[in-house]
Amino acid sequence: MSVDQATVRRIAHLARIRVTEDEVPHLQGELNAILDFVAQLDEVSVEGVEPMTSVTPMQMKKRVDVVNDGFMADKVTANAPAADDHFFTVPKVVE
Amino acid sequence: MSELIDLTLAEARDALKAKTISAVDLTKAHVKAMEEARALNAYVLETPDQALAMAKASDDKLARGDAGPLEGLPLGIKDLYATDGVRTTACSKILDGFVPRYESTVTSQLWRDGAVMLGKLNNDEFAMGSSNETSAMGPVVSPWAPPNWDKARLATALKGDKKGLLVPGGSSGGSSAAVAARLCLGATATDTGGSIRQPAAFTGTVGIKPTYGRCSRWGIVAFASSLDQAGPIARTVRDNAILLRSMAGHDPKDTTSVDRAVPDYEAAVGRSVKGMTIGIPKEYRVDGMSAEIEALWQKGIGFLRDAGAKIVDVSLPHTKYALPAYYIVAPAEASSNLARYDGVRYGLRVDGKDIAEMYENTRAAGFGKEVRRRIMIGTYVLSAGYYDAYYVRAQKIRTLIRQDFETVYHAGVDAILTPATPSPAFGIGEMGSADPVEMYLNDIFTVTVNMAGLPGLALPAGTSDQGLPLGLQLIGRPFDEEALFALGEVIEQAAGSFAPAEKWWV
Numbered sequence: 001m002s003v004d005q006a007t008v009r010r011i012a013h014l015a016r017i018r019v020t021e022d023e024v025p026h027l028q029g030e031l032n033a034i035l036d037f038v039a040q041l042d043e044v045s046v047e048g049v050e051p052m053t054s055v056t057p058m059q060m061k062k063r064v065d066v067v068n069d070g071f072m073a074d075k076v077t078a079n080a081p082a083a084d085d086h087f088f089t090v091p092k093v094v095e
Numbered sequence: 096m097s098e099l100i101d102l103t104l105a106e107a108r109d110a111l112k113a114k115t116i117s118a119v120d121l122t123k124a125h126v127k128a129m130e131e132a133r134a135l136n137a138y139v140l141e142t143p144d145q146a147l148a149m150a151k152a153s154d155d156k157l158a159r160g161d162a163g164p165l166e167g168l169p170l171g172i173k174d175l176y177a178t179d180g181v182r183t184t185a186c187s188k189i190l191d192g193f194v195p196r197y198e199s200t201v202t203s204q205l206w207r208d209g210a211v212m213l214g215k216l217n218n219d220e221f222a223m224g225s226s227n228e229t230s231a232m233g234p235v236v237s238p239w240a241p242p243n244w245d246k247a248r249l250a251t252a253l254k255g256d257k258k259g260l261l262v263p264g265g266s267s268g269g270s271s272a273a274v275a276a277r278l279c280l281g282a283t284a285t286d287t288g289g290s291i292r293q294p295a296a297f298t299g300t301v302g303i304k305p306t307y308g309r310c311s312r313w314g315i316v317a318f319a320s321s322l323d324q325a326g327p328i329a330r331t332v333r334d335n336a337i338l339l340r341s342m343a344g345h346d347p348k349d350t351t352s353v354d355r356a357v358p359d360y361e362a363a364v365g366r367s368v369k370g371m372t373i374g375i376p377k378e379y380r381v382d383g384m385s386a387e388i389e390a391l392w393q394k395g396i397g398f399l400r401d402a403g404a405k406i407v408d409v410s411l412p413h414t415k416y417a418l419p420a421y422y423i424v425a426p427a428e429a430s431s432n433l434a435r436y437d438g439v440r441y442g443l444r445v446d447g448k449d450i451a452e453m454y455e456n457t458r459a460a461g462f463g464k465e466v467r468r469r470i471m472i473g474t475y476v477l478s479a480g481y482y483d484a485y486y487v488r489a490q491k492i493r494t495l496i497r498q499d500f501e502t503v504y505h506a507g508v509d510a511i512l513t514p515a516t517p518s519p520a521f522g523i524g525e526m527g528s529a530d531p532v533e534m535y536l537n538d539i540f541t542v543t544v545n546m547a548g549l550p551g552l553a554l555p556a557g558t559s560d561q562g563l564p565l566g567l568q569l570i571g572r573p574f575d576e577e578a579l580f581a582l583g584e585v586i587e588q589a590a591g592s593f594a595p596a597e598k599w600w601v
Contacts, residue, residue: 001484003475015430015474016437017467018455027471030531034472037532038419038485044492051490052497055321055548056308056573061350075196081444088439091450 001039002032099124104168104280104334105361111157111167118157118167122150122211125169129213129278131601132238134253137263137273139174139232140182140215149211156209165341166209171279173270174215175222176202176325177314181212185316186230187220189461190442199314200346201283201325208341213279217269220463221433222290222318225537226526227268229465234523235268237261237298238276238595241522242561249599258524261563264294264516264537270328271298275595281329281338285315287322288421289541292553295328296515296566299555299593301583302328303335304541306574307548308353311346319428320351322421322545330592332554332583336360339576355574363577364584369403371578374508378414379540381517388514388565391557395512395567398556398589399582409508411499416492417543422535423476423489424546429466430473436461468531497547500570510578513540515553515566544570552579556590564593 003011008028012019019027073086082089099121102110110116126143146169153167177183177195184190198206206212219229227235239261240249252260263272267284271294274282284291286304295302303326310325317323327338340361345354375396380389400406438444438457445456462470476485503511517539527534544551550571555564567586571579 001481007475008471011471011475011478013455014478015470016434016451016454016458017462017470018452018459027468030468031472031475033530033532034422034468037535038422038489041416041419041423041488041492044413044416044495046488046491046495049491049494051487052321052493053490056306056351056353058308058353061347061354063347072196077440078196079193079441081438081442090439091447091453093450 002035003028100128100277102280103331104329104337105331107168107280108165108337112162114157118150118153118211119147121167122146122169125213125279132276132278134600135236135238135272135276136233137217137235137269137276137278138171138214139184139186139217139269142181142212142214145181146211146213153209153211163207163209164337165205167211168209168280169211169213170205171213171216171270171273171282172202173218173267173283173285175218175285175316176283177316178202178212178215181215183215183316185221186218186232187461187463187466188231188443189436189458193441197314200311200348201315201342204341204344210341216273216282219266219268220466221316221429222266222285222287223429223465223469224265225289225293225534226262227265228262228523229463231463235263235272236523236600237263237272237520238600239298239520239563240595240599242563246599253600259522261520262297262523264297264520266290267294267328271295271300271302274298274300274328274330276600281327281334283325283342284328285323285325286545287318287425288545289538291326291328292541292551292566292568293516293537295553296555297520297564299564300328300330301332301335301552301554302326303339303552303576303579304544304550305339305343305576306550308351309343309550309574309576311344311349311352313346313348317432319425320432321428322425332580332587333361333364335552336364336580358577360577360580363580366581367403368399368581368585371404371509371582372507373399373404373406373582374409374503374511375406376409376411376414376511376513378411379513381539384517387559388517391565391567392512392514395556395586398586399512401589402585407508409503409511411503411543413492413495413499414543417496417546418535418539420489420492420496421542421546422472423485424493426469426473427477427486428473430470430477433466433470465531493546496543500547500549504572509572510582511570513568513570515540515568519559519563519565540568549573550576550579552583554583554587555593556586558593
């Protein structure tokens, strides 16, 4: 499978990365080089094989469903590019 | 004070305990070396004041007799590890100025055990790269000089565009360069597809990627969560064993970290390997493999055979599919992990006319080329209609890769010996500019280990025809890092150690 330029623009939008028109042909070439490389996986028979879901087979640990952390709004918002009174601020979302 | 930086981590530890040196003097010597080596660009942030304060506290503890296992030992920390109050950027513009208000579990364990932080080490942006050239902080120069370069040529390149000087490998290139140049006694690193082992091999240093789950990933900037593992790079096998004991251990904050006692790894160093069975996988003899890599491999086989190990040929039939499967799994997980960098909670923000445009502008400006490429591949393989064809298929192939190893281990093989890389270090600016896949092939021998979640140790075993270090890789059973330390020590004792000839960068 290979991607066309429309697909490159669509992927960039899905990934929320702005790409300029002159970047598109170059990106298309690079993405197709990687897709060509991974295409060799098609020759492997995966009939009846379970996909790996846990790298180290182990029982998932569960914790008690209680609040055990928090009350550190200063720390949480300390690195925000824009914050106001412990809220993150963003451009207007709803008109 | 140059003799202090020439000590191994184990020697320095013993000298501190014997009170023949002080932690403050040891730290000062490393701070000086670090400052003199700025042209190598191994450190992206130096923390000398913090280092000296920590060293002073260590001297007090040593005097009181309640020293930790790493008391007073100066280390460098890869910039992927969150350090409380100390800038952490993953060497990406998108984390510009990020100062964590928390400490990663692994580094907190190092400080608990008395280690001293010298500063933060350069790496490929978000650990995506094999040469440290994708770092937003610029490339790292290996302390190994290119063959046949004279002093004048080295000096000109070091002051100029650095082209042609050797890469230290990646993504833990700052870690490997700093250890090889003796700018720290050991360094933390991370490995998703080879990012500890390939830099170790390129610089004549030793590095181990532990079994998946052995070290907590909490507080380490995530790249591909099912592949990422923390580990050390240091100058000897013993130094790795000492560091890993402090780095490993269960952490309730990482559900994939394993609740299993941490052995005294150092006790395995020097243990007999007589009677152990070592597998030699025929699939690692790849097309076009150079004669010097083949010769190195044979040399390693000889060392282990001489020490009484039994050598057997084994087959890992799905080896060649590990790298392509990795280039589906890793970008897919990266595209998901890196979705958090949106200009809202931390790091860079570039404004736009609405929130969607703000996201797009921020991410276009903040991510470098390689990171953008991988996020886009990951987004594509996870998108509607392609998920089964790419991602699910790759995870099935991952199962087959793990089964290959299980079959070999069930047949009685204790560990596997392979080359660490297909070539010695190359020059800055020489690889991967036309085709990204060319660079990816660096990880061909290491990536299988991440895909199967196994431990892998890389260590130097010889040099190329031109005198550059070459590494071997030992792959172990899950959680049997001790076997790797025992076998690694045998190779190290037989092969000797490898250091750059002179400090040409000072």
